[in-house]
Amino acid sequence: MPKQGSAMKKRTVRGSTSGRPIMALLDLLGRRWSLRIVWELRDDRALTSRALRSACDEASPTVLQARLSELREAGLVELVAGDGYRLTGLGKELFEYFLPLHRFAERWSKSL
Amino acid sequence: MPKQGSAMKKRTVRGSTSGRPIMALLDLLGRRWSLRIVWELRDDRALTSRALRSACDEASPTVLQARLSELREAGLVELVAGDGYRLTGLGKELFEYFLPLHRFAERWSKSL
DNA sequence: TCCTCTTGCTACAATAAACGTAGCAATACG
């Protein structure tokens, strides 16, 4: 049994056992910084862990690493040696659904 | 100054002051149960607070009320007397972007 | 080699968020 650091616990995605993938996905994306990370890696951007941290308002590296581990395990993000973190094919596909969300956000903020 | 119960603190959406609506939206939706709530209220469904709680795996009413307050303040959810919680026009519009996400989740789970 | 820099990643104590149980006030029945 491998030793577990504080950042590599709780790998299970809530709802992943229910046979309802959407629940697992909503849970994964509903964790702090998940959506933001995918957003920051848009347009084939490759960011190092520290560049990503800067992009995410200097969020704590502890959570970021946790989210990155989860996203990598989920096959949405990958770490390319000498390059940085980037979206996988599946991750890019997921991001496609964020574009209209961006436009929606503009309209939404005006309606407040 | 009105009294504040434990469930009505922290109304500020992170990033809402940055002038980047997408950040505020990602933050709001990135809180636990936010995405799920919108999901459960899909298809013009109206759910009472307790029905919604059942739909959300009996999540704690404390968070659910907090999320509902935030989503209502954001104009995405409304409470119709004698009917229950439901998506507003804006909320329904937001949900439209979740439909492809549903199909994506199916493919995603198979790729794991 | 040694020094310096950057990388990905982790420890750890403190704070904030979420959980679970219980229950209140208001409303609507009978």
Next chain:
DNA sequence: CGTATTGCTACGTTTATTGTAGCAAGAGGA
């Protein structure tokens, strides 16, 4: 009056996130 349901909150415990610091490994350069 009882009873049941509604939206919502109190509160003590557990879990997640934060912030600061730093480690080990790798890539140069001197």
